[in-house]
Amino acid sequence: MKYWLFKTEPDVFSIDHLKQKGITHWEGVRNYQARNYLRDQVKKGDLVLFYHSSTTPPGVAGIACVCREAYPDFTAQDPKSLYYDPKATPENPIWHMVDVEFVEKFPTYVSLEDLKNSAELGGMLVCRRGMRLSIQPVIEPHFHIVKMMGTRRV
DNA sequence: GCCAACGTTGGC
DNA sequence: GCCAACGTTGGC
Numbered sequence: 001m002k003y004w005l006f007k008t009e010p011d012v013f014s015i016d017h018l019k020q021k022g023i024t025h026w027e028g029v030r031n032y033q034a035r036n037y038l039r040d041q042v043k044k045g046d047l048v049l050f051y052h053s054s055t056t057p058p059g060v061a062g063i064a065c066v067c068r069e070a071y072p073d074f075t076a077q078d079p080k081s082l083y084y085d086p087k088a089t090p091e092n093p094i095w096h097m098v099d100v101e102f103v104e105k106f107p108t109y110v111s112l113e114d115l116k117n118s119a120e121l122g123g124m125l126v127c128r129r130g131m132r133l134s135i136q137p138v139i140e141p142h143f144h145i146v147k148m149m150g151t152r153r154v
Numbered sequence: 155g156c157c158a159a160c161g162t163t164g165g166c
Numbered sequence: 167g168c169c170a171a172c173g174t175t176g177g178c
Contacts, residue, residue, distance in 0.1 A: 007175095009176090031161075032161090033161095053175080053176060053177085054175075054176050054177080055176095056177095056178090057177090058177070112177080129158085130158070130160060130176090130177095131159090131160095132160060132174080132176070134175090
């Protein structure tokens with residue numbers, strides 16, 4: 001099993017949206033490196049740190065679980081979609097998505113500042129300046145530390 | 155709203 | 167294949 005961090009803007013899709021929906025497809029990834037992770041490495045059963053970006057403060061809001069492996073992101077072929085890509089076709093969908101399922105919303109939101117202040121999380125990609133990748137691999141110990149930080153009530 | 159960092163595009 | 171210009175991301 002592997003661990004990941006998925007970024008989302010909570011104005012667009014937050015942990016509360018996921019909690020309400022239960023399962024959703026992770027649409028709209030339009031970056032090749034992130035696409036490659038989604039398409040090739042994200043597997044059913046993997047756990048995901050659900051990260052809120054472009055908000056104040058940014059941080060990890062909870063955990064989701066991958067419940068369906070990569071398949072074509074059909075929003076790329078929908079001219080009405082925000083994520084429309086005219087180059088995508090049924091033969092070559094270009095972009096892929098997975099389905100994720102709600103696991104938990106943290107009782108304690110773990111802000112980016114908290115992550116950066118934790119000595120054990122020094123290597124986390126999300127802590128790196130200029131790190132824009134929206135699908136990031138997370139090593140197991142980091143996942144568990146973040147989960148503990150989020151689960152601990154303050 | 156600013157702007158640094160990054161990714162993509164396209165002329166050459 | 168280089169690289170300048172441009173567009174986007176995302177923290178602050």
